[in-house]
Amino acid sequence: MSSIYDLKVEAADGSFLNLSDYKGKVILVVNTATGCGFTPHYAPIEEMYEKYHNDGFEVIDVPCNQFAGQAPESDEEIHEFCTLKYHTQFPQMKKSDVNGENAIDLFKYLKEKKGFEGFGKGPKALAMSALLKKIDKDYKNNSEIKWNFTKFLINREGEVVARFEPTVDMKKVEEAVAELI
Numbered sequence: 001m002s003s004i005y006d007l008k009v010e011a012a013d014g015s016f017l018n019l020s021d022y023k024g025k026v027i028l029v030v031n032t033a034t035g036c037g038f039t040p041h042y043a044p045i046e047e048m049y050e051k052y053h054n055d056g057f058e059v060i061d062v063p064c065n066q067f068a069g070q071a072p073e074s075d076e077e078i079h080e081f082c083t084l085k086y087h088t089q090f091p092q093m094k095k096s097d098v099n100g101e102n103a104i105d106l107f108k109y110l111k112e113k114k115g116f117e118g119f120g121k122g123p124k125a126l127a128m129s130a131l132l133k134k135i136d137k138d139y140k141n142n143s144e145i146k147w148n149f150t151k152f153l154i155n156r157e158g159e160v161v162a163r164f165e166p167t168v169d170m171k172k173v174e175e176a177v178a179e180l181i
Contacts, residue, residue, distance in 0.1 A: 003158055004019050004027075004106075004109060004154060004158045004160070005019050005020040005022075005023055005158055006019075006020070007019045007105050007106050007109060009060065009062070009093050009094075009096075009104065009106050010093060010094040010096070010104075011091060011092070011093050011094060012075035012076070012078070012079055012092050012093060012094050012095075014094075017060070017091060017093065019106075022058050023158065024056065024156050025056045025057065025058050025156060026052070026056055026057045026058070026153070026154065026155060026156055026177060026180045026181055027057075027058045027059075027060060027153070027154040028045070028048070028057070028058070028059050028060070028151055028152070028153055028154075028173075028177065029059075029060045029062065029106065029110060029151065029152045029154070030045065030059065030060070030061055030062070030149060030150070030151045030152075031062050031063075031064040031098045031107070031145055031148060031149065031150055032061050032062065032063050032064065032071070032082075032148060032149060033063065033064060033065070033067065033070035033071035033148040033149075034063070034070065034071050034073060034078055034081045034082070035070040035071065035072075036067070036068075036070040036071075036147075036148040036149065038147070038148055038149035038166040039148075039149075041149045041166070041170060042082060042085070042086035042088060043086055044170040044173075044174065045059060045061075045088075045090075045170075046086055046087060046088050046089065046090070048173075048174050048177055049088075049089060049090045050089070052177060052178070052181050053090075055181045056156070056181065057177060057181060058090070058091075059090035059091070060090075060091065060093060060106075061082075061088070061090055061091065061092045061093060062093045062095075062096055062098065062104070062106070062107070063075070063078045063092065063093070063094075063095040063096070064095065064096060064097065064098050064145075064148065065095060066097055066098060066099055066100070066145075067147050067148050070148055071095060071148075074095075075092075075094055075095055078092065078095065079092050098145045098150075099144045099145050107145065109160075110152045110160055110163075111143040111144065111145065112143070113152075113159075113160035114143075114152060114160045114162070114163035115142075115143035115163070116139070116140065116142065116143055116144070116146060116163070116165070117163065117165075118140070118165070119146075119165050119167045120165070120167055120168060122167070124166075124167040125167045128146065128147060128165070128166070128167050131147075132146055132147075146165060146166075147165075147166050148166060149166035150163065150164070150165055150166060151163070151164040151166075151168075151173060152164075153173075153176055153177065153180070155180050156180065161176075161180070162176050164176075
């Protein structure tokens, strides 16, 4: 895969989103879940979408059930939850794996471009580190997605410029998005 624009992702309705359609846009890709402590991140993500969408900002939401089974619903149920509770308007993809042999190509590409750089500091970071040590003793040394609501930021040239773990303050995510808009 030479470029993110060579990829496509299956949407919840079975159609395919060609990332080449997003050339020249700023993209935030996030793996999500409906039953996670980080699920409230949907609110600031939707706020950013509303604020910056007309300036070329896109969100690609990929529900994933690989982390403690926190997205067990069907694609339709997940979509209904997100639109009713968080009023999301950005496209939602088909529930997919982001790690392992069945990981979708988009997340293989993203992990290849931006590895894990840590959870940062603070209580949430300490809690995530403690949890991950039980799941994967070598978690610090691989690029696998660690939990729901890991975010990747792609600039207008298609370069993966940042990876935000779910413990990162959403204000920092918005600041990074705003810089690229």
